[in-house]
Amino acid sequence: MHIYFLQHSPLFGPARLADWLTGMGHSHNHCRLDEGELPPPLANCDALVLLDALEPPEAALLKRERKLVDRAMKSSKPVLGIGYGAGLIAESLGAIVSPAVQPEIGWQPLTLADESPFDLPETFEALLWHRDIFGLPDGCLPLGSTPAGPVQGFAWDLGRVIALQWHLELTAQDTTALCDHDLPTAANIPTIHTRDEMLRDPKRFDRQAALLDRIMTQWLEYR
Secondary structure, three states: OEEEEEEOOOOOOOOHHHHHHHHOOOEEEEEEHHHOOOOOOHHHOOEEEEOOOOOOOOHHHHHHHHHHHHHHHHOOOOEEEEOHHHHHHHHHOOOOEEEEEEEEEEEEEEEEOOOOOOOOOOEEEEEEEEEEEEOOOOOOEEOEEOOOOOOOEEEEOOOOEEEEOEOOOOOHHHHHHHHHHHOOOOOOOOOEOOHHHHHOOOHHHHHHHHHHHHHHHHHHHOO
């Protein structure tokens, strides 16, 4: 399969996603919307991955991107969105994306939803980095929740489309760069962790890699 990434920021690249695809024999390419590149035609890929963003692309590019997402949703091709990309999927399905009362930045415990179609542990830890929330669109299955966020992801169309607030793709190096450029100063806010809290245990990133493998394998099996 050939997978296309839509990238919105140098801080949120394909990361482990690209490594996983290459290791499994898939090819991939990416469009740098943050550098003014136009989204590709849907016919150029077998699956689409919408990466996170610190801010949306400029208006004309965003309009093109939304059209591509709508076409992908109506196709039979797998679609995966992370963070901002998950929000684009939620909006395409009629949900509202809004600022979170409690931004979640750091390692958070997630509880797998009973309705989740994915084979994941009942509870697990994942790295979150988001300031927006969305509701569960009609016809979607919830994937998991945190104490501060009841909808941390959902699946649609039997798992062909996935929207995630979790950053399973991030490595320690990626997280270090995010901490250097986007970590807010927030004292005593439990949902925002310090740089040290996020980076002190490298094994956390290894456990994330195992979860990513399970998600990606099951996602592409729905093709």
